[in-house]
Amino acid sequence: MFDQNGLSLDQAPPLSVVFRFMMVGAVFGIVGGIWMGHFGAEALDPATPQGRIMVHLFTLGVMLSFMLGALFQMLPVIAGVVLKMPTQLAAAVQYPFVLGVGALLVGFWTTRPWAFIAAAVLLGGALLPLIGLLLRRLGEVTHHSPSSRGMMAALISLAGVVGIGLSLVGVWGGGWDGAMYLPLRTLHYSFGLYGWIALLIVSISFQVIEMFYVTPPHPQWMRRGFGWGLLGVLLLLGGAEMVWPTGIPWLQTVLSLMLISYGTVTLHRLTQRKRPLTDATVWFWRIGLTSLIASMLLSIVPPGDAYPFLPPLQGVLFGLFGVSILFAMLYKIIPFLTWFHLNSQGYFTAPMMHEIIHPRTARLHLYLHLGSGVLLLVSVGWAPMAHAAGVAIALSFGWILYHTIHATSLYRHTQETGEKIAIG
Amino acid sequence: MIISHYMTTEHRECDTLFAKAEASAAAKNWEAVEPEFLAFANETLLHFKKEEEELFPTFEAKTGSADGPTKIMRFEHEQVRGLIGKMAEAVEAKDRDAYLSLAESMMILLQQHNMKEEQMLYAMCDRVFPSELKEETLTALRGMSL
Numbered sequence: 001m002f003d004q005n006g007l008s009l010d011q012a013p014p015l016s017v018v019f020r021f022m023m024v025g026a027v028f029g030i031v032g033g034i035w036m037g038h039f040g041a042e043a044l045d046p047a048t049p050q051g052r053i054m055v056h057l058f059t060l061g062v063m064l065s066f067m068l069g070a071l072f073q074m075l076p077v078i079a080g081v082v083l084k085m086p087t088q089l090a091a092a093v094q095y096p097f098v099l100g101v102g103a104l105l106v107g108f109w110t111t112r113p114w115a116f117i118a119a120a121v122l123l124g125g126a127l128l129p130l131i132g133l134l135l136r137r138l139g140e141v142t143h144h145s146p147s148s149r150g151m152m153a154a155l156i157s158l159a160g161v162v163g164i165g166l167s168l169v170g171v172w173g174g175g176w177d178g179a180m181y182l183p184l185r186t187l188h189y190s191f192g193l194y195g196w197i198a199l200l201i202v203s204i205s206f207q208v209i210e211m212f213y214v215t216p217p218h219p220q221w222m223r224r225g226f227g228w229g230l231l232g233v234l235l236l237l238g239g240a241e242m243v244w245p246t247g248i249p250w251l252q253t254v255l256s257l258m259l260i261s262y263g264t265v266t267l268h269r270l271t272q273r274k275r276p277l278t279d280a281t282v283w284f285w286r287i288g289l290t291s292l293i294a295s296m297l298l299s300i301v302p303p304g305d306a307y308p309f310l311p312p313l314q315g316v317l318f319g320l321f322g323v324s325i326l327f328a329m330l331y332k333i334i335p336f337l338t339w340f341h342l343n344s345q346g347y348f349t350a351p352m353m354h355e356i357i358h359p360r361t362a363r364l365h366l367y368l369h370l371g372s373g374v375l376l377l378v379s380v381g382w383a384p385m386a387h388a389a390g391v392a393i394a395l396s397f398g399w400i401l402y403h404t405i406h407a408t409s410l411y412r413h414t415q416e417t418g419e420k421i422a423i424g
Numbered sequence: 425m426i427i428s429h430y431m432t433t434e435h436r437e438c439d440t441l442f443a444k445a446e447a448s449a450a451a452k453n454w455e456a457v458e459p460e461f462l463a464f465a466n467e468t469l470l471h472f473k474k475e476e477e478e479l480f481p482t483f484e485a486k487t488g489s490a491d492g493p494t495k496i497m498r499f500e501h502e503q504v505r506g507l508i509g510k511m512a513e514a515v516e517a518k519d520r521d522a523y524l525s526l527a528e529s530m531m532i533l534l535q536q537h538n539m540k541e542e543q544m545l546y547a548m549c550d551r552v553f554p555s556e557l558k559e560e561t562l563t564a565l566r567g568m569s570l
Contacts (some may be wrong), residue, residue: 077536145543211535214439274443275531277450277524336532343503343529354525 013072013086015341015411019404020090021069022330024098026401028061029323033394041383042183043390044095044312052108058319060101060123063197066326068233070204071151073333076152078207079148081137089130107172116173120166131159146218150203150227157195157231160238161184164188167243169373183241193318194255198292201325202226202262209266212332213282213344218265249302256296263293280362281328287373288324291317313380320373322395330400331362338407342414349418356407365399370397426558427479428546430565434471435538438515449523454515457523461515466570468534472501474565479549480567482561484557486552493545507533514550 035054036043043054072090075081083089100122107115138152164184169176206223209215217223233255240247267289270282294316298310335353342350372392379386445460476540480494507530552563 012434143544207539214443214531214535228566260520274439276443276447332532336529341534343506352522352525353519353528359524 001059007276012076012337012341013083013090015337015408016071017086017090018069018333018337019408021065021072022334022404023401024094025062025065025069026404028057028101029397030061030394030401032057033390033392033397036390037387037394038390040386040390041379044316044379044386046315049108049111053105056101056104056108058323059192059197060104062327062353063322065097066330067197067200068130070098070200070329073337074147074204074207075134075137075151078204079138079141079144079151081134081141081148083133083137093126093130096122100126104169107169107372111172113173116169117175119159120169120173124162124166127162128159131155131162135159145207146223146227147203147207150199150206153227153231154196154200154203155412157199157234159189161188161196167357187238187241190237191234194259194280195231195350197322198259199230200226201322202230202259204329205266205325208329208332209269209285213270214275215269218262218269222262222265226258226262230255253300256299259296259420260293263289263296267293279331279359280366281331283366284324284331285371286329287370288321288328291320291324291373295321309380313377316376316380320376324369324373327365327396327400330404331357331365334404334407338411342411342418345415346420347414347418348420350414351410356410357403361403365396368392368396368399425547425550426562427549427553428542430562431471431475431479431546432542434467434474435542438464438467438471438534442527442534446524446527449515449520449527452520453520455520457515461511465512468504468508470568470570472504473570474568476501478524478561478564479567482553482557483545483549487548488555493540493548496539497545500533503533504530504537 007422022370032054035050035057039050039054042048042050045051046055058162066091072083072086075083100119102113103122104119106112107119135152135155138148138155141148164187167176168181168184168188170176171181203226206218210217233251237248237251237255240251267286270285295314298314298317301307301310303311335356337351338356339350372389374387375389375392379389434558441460441464445464448456448460458460476498480497484490484494507526511523511526511530514526549561550558
């Protein structure tokens with residue numbers, strides 16, 4: 001059976017499905033930037049309500065939104081999984097998801113149980129059925145690629161993140177006592193940051209690094225073993241949190257070394273690309289991968305009072321990793337999908353990729369992103385800088401939002417006015 | 425895996441030719457772009473011809489399906505042919521921006537197309553063709569020209 005129908009138009013989801021997740025993700029990013037611009041360094045401390053809100057604005061609001069959009073788009077390409085009625089499905093997930101994130105943030109700010117209960121119902125109701133559906137469809141695939149295997153492992157992690165998150169929300173909502181609160185919270189962010197965000201990026205990159213930059217593939221052992229390997233280490237980490245606390249640093253080190261090796265290999269692959277042109281997206285990848293390596297190196301350092309800035313620095317670097325890779329992908333995906341859909345519909349007046357987003361525009365954003373990254377890193381040591389970092393982050397996501405809207409309006413304009421040839 | 429090996433090697437050769445022409449276009453070295461782009465276009469079109477006139481019909485006869493993967497591959501070949509035409513216009517007009525923009529679409533389109541062929545179609549050919557048929561097909565592919 002030939003599973004990989006790929007980018008054929010009848011298999012790819014409508015452009016609006018992918019772009020709606022991107023737009024909402026960008027809006028959350030702008031809100032996050034404004035939040036940090038207002039509260040400054042308090043927003044970088046996860047022990048404060050401001051920090052909890054900031055973390056969830058970015059992990060849930062930004063990263064999960066963009067990643068859901070990526071899943072809708074990439075599943076047909078990478079795994080041959082075609083979702084039925086994608087427009088309706090995306091809407092059915094996105095509305096309760098956005099309301100659920102809003103309720104969770106209100107809960108963190110007010111500590112009102114009703115807000116947590118609403119968040120649990122909305123987020124659980126939006127995400128768990130979707131994860132179940134995607135895992136079922138991926139389970140039916142007969143020929144798995146390294147990317148589709150990794151996606152499955154990442155989705156299992158996401159189910160863990162949501163499940164554990166719901167139990168934490170239960171504690172906040174007053175449903176049960178918080179005896180296991182701390183280990184569960186550690187697992188919640190381990191599965192979220194490494195099992196979901198990092199693993200999904202890794203899995204997708206096995207395909208797109210080769211596709212976008214024409215590089216040799218990642219080594220076979222990495223492509224085959226990474227997804228289930230990382231999930232296995234996370235599950236062991238989960239067990240260790242409960243019954244074997246002395247094993248935690250060892251497992252954390254294994255996990256860090258896995259991600260460091262991935263980052264190093266991928267940086268090396270970028271030097272081996274056949275296309276010698278270095279556009280902004282290559283630099284977004286380099287910034288992201290370097291941040292990942294630095295963050296994972298810091299995570300190996302044993303926790304202690306001697307270096308109180310290390311945990312926030314590690315968190316900021318991991319955030320830079322996620323957001324940099326996000327931007328690297330968006331500057332390829334937004335113009336390509338806009339062109340591809342119009343071209344496949346037969347519009348020979350379809351704008352070219354550089355007319356949708358010019359490489360100069362991406363380069364300007366790269367400088368803005370670099371600036372916000374530097375400001376963020378400095379603000380770990382010098383708190384007042386966090387206000388400026390917040391403003392830069394809001395501008396950065398505003399930039400992406402503008403270009404997503406611009407691409408959408410070019411798409412509609414071409415459909416309304418463009419000349420078309422009949423496609424058989 | 426002789427079919428996979430032969431066809432995949434051709435994909436990589438096309439990538440190399442493409443990258444060469446793209447680098448020359450980026451440097452506005454139009455004297456070099458023209459022959460380099462032509463080499464890429466010819467190599468790609470010959471590869472498509474080999475698939476459409478030899479490999480796909482053999483696959484279709486062997487599996488009894490002309491409506492599956494090969495239909496999608498033929499459709500994608502048409503998309504690539506359209507882009508080759510537009511890139512040729514950009515070379516003629518010495519329009520660097522248009523060339524690089526089209527090159528970007530071309531590369532993503534081609535790479536995802538190649539991946540599907542390499543991971544699925546060629547592997548299936550190697551699996552379902554008896555070794556005699558594989559040798560025959562390979563000889564026919566080697567003998568083809570534009």
